[in-house]
Amino acid sequence: MTVKLPEAFEKRMQHMLGEEFEPFLASYEKERYYGLRVNTLKAPVGEFLELSPFRLSPIPWCREGFYYNGEERPGKHPYYYAGLYYIQEPSAMSPVELLDVRPGDRVLDVCAAPGGKSTQIAAKLQGQGVLVSNDNSADRVKALVKNIELFGVRNAAVLNETPNALGRVFGGYFDKILIDAPCSGEGMFRKDEDMIRSWSPESVQTCVVLQKDILDAAAVLLAPGGRMVYSTCTFAPEENEARIADFLDRHPHFEVVPIPDAWGFAQGRPEWIMESRQGIEGFSGRAAEAVKGTARLWPHCIEGEGHFVAVLQHKGEGLGIEADPASGRERTSGRGNGGKKPAQTETEREDIISRFFAEMGFPDLPGKLVFFGDFAYLAAAGLPDLSGLKVARPGWYIGNIKKNRFEPSQALAMGLRAQEAVRSVSFTADSLEVVRYLKGETLQLEKDEIAVRDTGVSAKGYCLVCVDGYPLGWGKWIDGLLKNEYPPGWRWIW
Template sequence: MNNKLPAAFLEKMMDLLGSDEFERFLESYDQPRVYGMRINTQKIEIPEFLEKSPFALTPIPWVSEGFYYEEGQRPGKHPYYHAGLYYIQEPSAMAPVELLDVQPGDKVLDLCAAPGGKSTQIAAKLKGEGVLVVNDNHSDRVKALVKNLELFGVRNAVVLNEKPERMIPVFRGYFDKILIDAPCSGEGMFRKEEDMMSQWQRHSVTECSSMQREILGQAAQMLAAGGYIVYSTCTFSPEENEAQIAELLDRHPEFEVVRIDRAEFAPGRPDWVRAPWCAEDAYSEQALAAVAGTARLWPHRLKGEGHYVALLRKRDSAPGEMAPAMEAAAAVPAAGERKRSGREALRRGGRAEAPRAAVSLEPLQAFAGELLRSEPFAAARLVCYGDHAYASPAGLPELHGLKVVRPGWYIGALHRGRFEPSHALAMGLRFDEAKRVVSLALGDARALRYLKGETLEVAEEEVIRDSDTGQAAKGYCLVCVDGHPVGWGKWHDGMLKNEYPPGWRWT
């Protein structure tokens, strides 16, 4: 595909790399791309998945849950994909979250999150503890983000559709870890997605650099002292990479670069922050020296596409900056302003209305008593937006005024004294958390028929239920494939009515 690469891109890379390395770089575009998947350790342990995996897998060196698979295996067309046991992801794209070192209990922000691959990776590392806030300011991309979080069974995530600057008053100094997978010119994806080349020529590096500068400054205000930011792009341009980090260090002296030392990754290139690509003498010598501790992933040096990653730590407040508590107080609007901001969010299409206390949760509690062995959302704060019930993560600040797509784990809808469980609830449960289950073997033809939305014949003795209570077979059942939930069904008189959502069905 060398002859398809934009001439201006080739000229720039020749200047940056020099003739010898440029030739090796160029040869990588004639090599076949590589494919990766990441195991969802929230649902299955790695040894168990490898034992039952129908795919030929080899480990990706920089992420323990990541594996290469062979072209043509099509893991997206397998029931395990519909059970959320893995996420199909480009191997280099797994590196930023791995470097963020997320721990259970952390409060984490994925600021430019859609379609959600890195969000699901963060969620798996949180292990259901702490808070995950995921945001994307493009409303048409948020649907895919929500679906991937639900498919992965994430219980502790909040989904926003906001501009980062509007989030600052709510989340100032709140997060322990922030991921910025920044919008960029996409040069590192040319081999994977050829249409990125035409987009590169329409969206200039200058435009992307301006957006990245704003996003980094906004994220810096939402990070707690002692917290970490990972900034990543899938481009080679120093204007979008080293120059962005050098500028952040000069503008925010409370930040420092944490050196990335991995044999597979090349160091950052402070020598590339120069004319004609970057402004001469625009950054301090100290900041330029620091960006050598960032990392570049090159397609001619590893099995993956092009990426840039920087790991940053916020030491403490900069001189002259208000203390976090004072800043938060200064940012709180008056009561009347809060009401207006909530109404404004609704007018703009958000779901930021206050929880409706008039909605009775009794049908939900009755459902949980009948179907669930324990209440998996007991530690969360149950809230209703309209007729929809959510389990909101503990410790989350009030979100009034923001465009909230999901204020937590979506549990289901309350209609006229009835409760209808959501698909997200089914995907977030484990086999042993349900009292009534229909478990289909992978080789059972009914498993694929269920995923296609068909009604199934299921004998009463196939409905696994709580024998201690003499529970009836009739009613909602958690449907599983090989013991992994894929959705709901309603059993009655030998028939299982299919509750699998139309938009999720196997095609």
């Protein structure tokens, strides 16, 4: 593999790295590394490894992460469509590992699309607490929503806002915040040559302005004593060490939590920030010394692409405005029914959903029922009033009401477990039936092929379709036919 690097970039890296430049340059002649991360919302790591048809080896900094051979194409396997894993570059798994998310935390992913790190956070929350996944790009939010739903996340809200706008609602609300900042992308040159074509020295300075604003906005959102992780996939000191030093000097209530010297990660380089353009402003000795505790992931030192990570801890002084977690009202500018008034009252819609849930034998599902028109969601407990924000999903999208009936969503199916539905059918991963289902075809099935959990329940009706016991979506069985309810936008295209 031969990668043609930009001349200005190559000269800068040679100056920065000195004797390390030749090993760094040689890494671009090697094949990139491929990784996937097991979705522990659906299967423990050991359970997945027993099922996995792939040759996997562990990624040292992520217990759920594994290298795979790029020729195996796990994105074309039924387990991918069941959300059993997320395909993710190995180095990109490190920021969430350093965020130290615990079940019950309130967590914000500021620049979340397409959703890899949000799904990693969700797995660590294990359905407890609140995840707010935000991205300011309306187009990228579509991919974020799909990945959250594919992963079966029940306790996430998805927003389409600028970081500054979040302060109106979420001041001092979050225990943990991830800033996977927009950057010049130098660390991804080996993975994606389009990043090389779009790079210029000016792009670095454009990103610096964005990064500064995002860090400042996020600082207002973090609760006293909370933790914030800042990461990029670039090598430029202006976007890395200089950004952290500048932030520390302007926010003295934050400090760097040193990242352990492990896994081949290298220390941050304070001497480089004085050579960057930002260095002419000068940084305090405290700030410059602190950036030694940040980490650089170099492609010639680890099996992964280039990354920078900094862990920032709020020392505990109060900041900003307080959110009101007791409020339950939400508003969206995205989904709804075109402004039309629903045919039923809210109580009538709740009754329709309750009857469907009882008929399907669902347990008490978590969250507060929220309606936007005829679309129904379960919002995570403790989520504040989202009025005035652009909301793609205020919670787990469970379905919508058409006339006097409830139609369950694909997101509801993906967030369930097979045993939570009164009717299910499971195909093996190597079967023709599972491929036909994922392609949207109607299937012929005998009545005794439908697993009915409770005695006296008819096989007729909505049925949870699974692969090896893991949900893929809905079907509707009647008189020997399983009508396919798999969404067109999700279907397997060969």
